[in-house]
Amino acid sequence: MNYFRSRIVIVEDNDAVREGFALIINSVSDYYVVNAYDNAEDCIKNLKKDKPEIILMDLELPGINGIEAIALIKKQNPGIELIVNTIYENSDLVFQALCAGASGYITKNTSHTELLDAIDEVIQGGAPMSSKIAKLVVNSFQKNPNSPLSSRETEVLELLAKGKSYSMIAQELFITKETAKSHIKNIYSKLQVNSKSEAIAKATKEKLI
């Protein structure tokens, strides 16, 4: 056994898929499958024994789901890199997985080569993603072009979100506190909220700022 071969664990409930992955991965000399599970609980139980560097994780699983599993594994063992492999391209799932600690997210239509490339990329400190996933992720940085707020209101809201008070905003924008207040009232009315933090929460969620 070669100590430098990366240890990989597979979690995937479909037997055929799981065995297929194992075959593909074991066909390459750089890494090998130490164990393959059909549920996350068993994987977590055996982490200390398996000592994987990388886990290839499905999301739709019997018992605890992949997202929770990722969070648990990352908490207990931050060094392990997790690559999500699933059929879902739903944006919420993607962000949940990444927030939970996944290092990569590939969808199941990827070829054998792409699967192996993803593993290589993770080993080299990268974050492999399928094309559509990468686009979702990148889009999440971009503002909503259909903001109901005027540019001045957006400006005020951005300062609010930075933690500034009414008077600080007034100072920075060279207006009176009452004017700032007036803008904020209009913002509240447009966003249908009635407090600073609600406004910030809604604006952040809808990417108005």
Added chain:
Amino acid sequence: MNYFRSRIVIVEDNDAVREGFALIINSVSDYYVVNAYDNAEDCIKNLKKDKPEIILMDLELPGINGIEAIALIKKQNPGIELIVNTIYENSDLVFQALCAGASGYITKNTSHTELLDAIDEVIQGGAPMSSKIAKLVVNSFQKNPNSPLSSRETEVLELLAKGKSYSMIAQELFITKETAKSHIKNIYSKLQVNSKSEAIAKATKEKLI
């Protein structure tokens, strides 16, 4: 001229690099370089004439910089896809570029093949990124594991960030308003802030929530 070949514009101040890119891109029949500029102003001036589908954009430029140029171009012409090509792997620049509207971010050590792959990926609706950039982006979703806040405090702060008032937080956590207040006071002291929105701003910035 083939109407189905994608129109590409290059903005790159280094003459050799710019001409090199043009040669590489023109060597492929799927797309061609309609124009190549050594500054962003000229590119913007000629957008209507050039009608590019894709712009390959450097960030360090004479005159207006690449980030501003991306924002301007995207505002005037949201359909254009911008790929950043730069030597900088600085995380602030990456996020600024993506927020401004870049669809991809590749660094200058990429091979000719990778450059062409990036263009293909953008045409197919993807978001090409160099390995290190993708990692930066993915990491930006993950929480700071060294939070100074207790789990209860984090819970309270998350509710604050959702726009809840003291009394709503108290209700949701089955504690009194005074207890919620007490937690919030501790949060403020730990984060060295003194208002809700400052706390949210700081916590968001440092990924405590």
Added chain:
DNA sequence: AATATATCACCCATTTAGGGGGAGGTTATA
């Protein structure tokens, strides 16, 4: 010329949040 929108400004009243302090109980850990 009329309408709408954004921007700016002020008043009053009430509610909420913030700063100061104290205090009892649990839990973990040294």
Added chain:
DNA sequence: TATAACCTCCCCCTAAATGGGTGATATATT
């Protein structure tokens, strides 16, 4: 067994934010 976090609750007081109005000015747009 200290002792240090953490979680819970309470008091008082001040400052800040919010909600309800009103109204002027400028700038597009129709």
